[in-house]
Amino acid sequence: MKIKIKKQAARKMMSGYPLIIEGDLVKTQDQLKTKEWHQFVTDSGQFIGTGYLGKQNKGVGWVVSQNENTKMDEAFFTQLFSKAGEKRQQFADNELTNAYRLFNGEGDGLGGMTVDIYADFAVVSWYNETINTFKTVLIAALVQAFPMIKGIYEKNRFEQTGLPETQLIYGQEAPEPLLVKENGVSFATYLNEGMMTGIFLDQKHVRGRLADGLASGLDVLNTFSYTGAFSVAAAMGGAASTVSVDLAKRSLEKTKEMFDINQLSLDNNKIVVMDIFDYIRYANRKELAFDMVILDPPGFARNKKRTFSVVKNYGELVAEVTPLIRTDGYLIASTNVANLPYDKFKEMVEDGIRSEGRRFKKVEEYRLPSDYVTASSFKEGNYLKVLIYQIF
The missing domain is CATH 3.40.50.150 (Vaccinia Virus protein VP39)
Incomplete structure (x- = not known):
């Protein structure tokens, strides 16, 4: 589906601004219910970017790529996660700090999700319902990019009945407590206790x-x-x-x-x-x-x-x-x-x-x-x- 964006918002997005708010959309009623990837275009049909619509506290959607030929598949996201990992190379073999943010949403190119590392385990946070529906391909890409991760927990940080706040979705269970280090100080964390982990x-x-x-x-x-x-x-x-x-x-x-x-x-x-x-x-x-x-x-x-x-x-x-x-x-x-x-x-x-x-x-x-x-x-x-x- 092609989603039309108002003129002023389109200029911002073409300059790299990734967030979409409801007032940016030419039409809003049925579009906000869709859970798929979209092309965002100007009123005249000019391509702005590829992304998705999903309500969260910041807005109603995110532009993910400004390349018109981008395919939102496992290969794309594997590359996106790998690039994020390269930026955190200082933590990969750090004996003093092994708890850090591996992927920071829109800062790393995909608004609506974050990934935190706690020793050998990862915690993925979903901030809207739509990004959660892409979970299968995103987790597969994350595992492909970082095969050393032993287990992955998710935090569902959006309003949705029937979903647990947190659960293990891949690999091994983490010990409780899971001891991590930061600047040489040890901290006890619990990856499966509600929204917070202890630090x-x-x-x-x-x-x-x-x-x-x-x-x-x-x-x-x-x-x-x-x-x-x-x-x-x-x-x-x-x-x-x-x-x-x-x-x-x-x-x-x-x-x-x-x-x-x-x-x-x-x-x-x-x-x-x-x-x-x-x-x-x-x-x-x-x-x-x-x-x-x-x-x-x-x-x-x-x-x-x-x-x-x-x-x-x-x-x-x-x-x-x-x-x-x-x-x-x-x-x-x-x-x-x-x-x-x-x-x-x-x-x-x-x-x-x-x-x-x-x-x-x-x-x-x-x-x-x-x-x-x-x-x-x-x-x-x-x-x-x-x-x-x-x-x-």
Whole structure:
């Protein structure tokens, strides 16, 4: 089927922009129900690219190739995956890091799916129903490109009844936990436990800095700590103490496990199961103080008393934790919310610090690591923003 694209959107796509939104389509009703490869063309019939339509949070489809003769077959995708692997060659035989992103959706040429490597296993995430229907050919191509993969799990990250969140779809089952390494630090991962595995691979640079000694000798508060990965990296890098705070009850055992596999004592590494906003109020009331506070909240959170949105409330959160930071201490402010521009995020963080009458200096910043390849024509693909400030 040939799908007609409006004039202005067609110009963007011809310049390499891969995302299709519903407003780009000349007609939308039945087209969005189709689950096949399409040619996208201008209103006059000029070829734009080959791709597919599939609703996800970013839009309704992706351009995959601008070559009119491209066949969307196993050979094409094998080559696409192999090229992605060549870009990650530094990780292939790396004794210090064996968990990384192997294929990053539109950044590597195919929006709607990602592939992460955890030691000898892979996790494929599908972000829309249509890409999932191409699963057979895509998994065959992935195995062809990387025969060393022992097993593949999938995560179905789209709304579809009747499908499991996660399951093994190829090869051997991974051990539980599956221990992986990153910057020489060990992490326990579980590939078949819901959507998350125990570690967010896009934060490898920040954990690497912590493991290299950024927090050496410091008292660290890690908020929204999940499995305590930042805390473990800080402790491995010589932190004097860490406090990991998360509301989820499972965070206690998961974080204990992370410390245990790295042979780190819990004597100076405290784990608190508590609503983070309650903990901040408690810490301020008790006049607790830290040399470093790590803020990496979810995009949206709600409890009985409060609704939190990164886009609306991040600056307020910064203002709440700033009194907990000792003079010359550090704030690591992070978000993965794609629709919050970098400049706006920076402004929110700095306004939050400033509102508490503190001076500050930005000392480091991080975006996505190199294994999270992004397309220069699709700047919103570089969603991660991490700012490190020293506060006086």
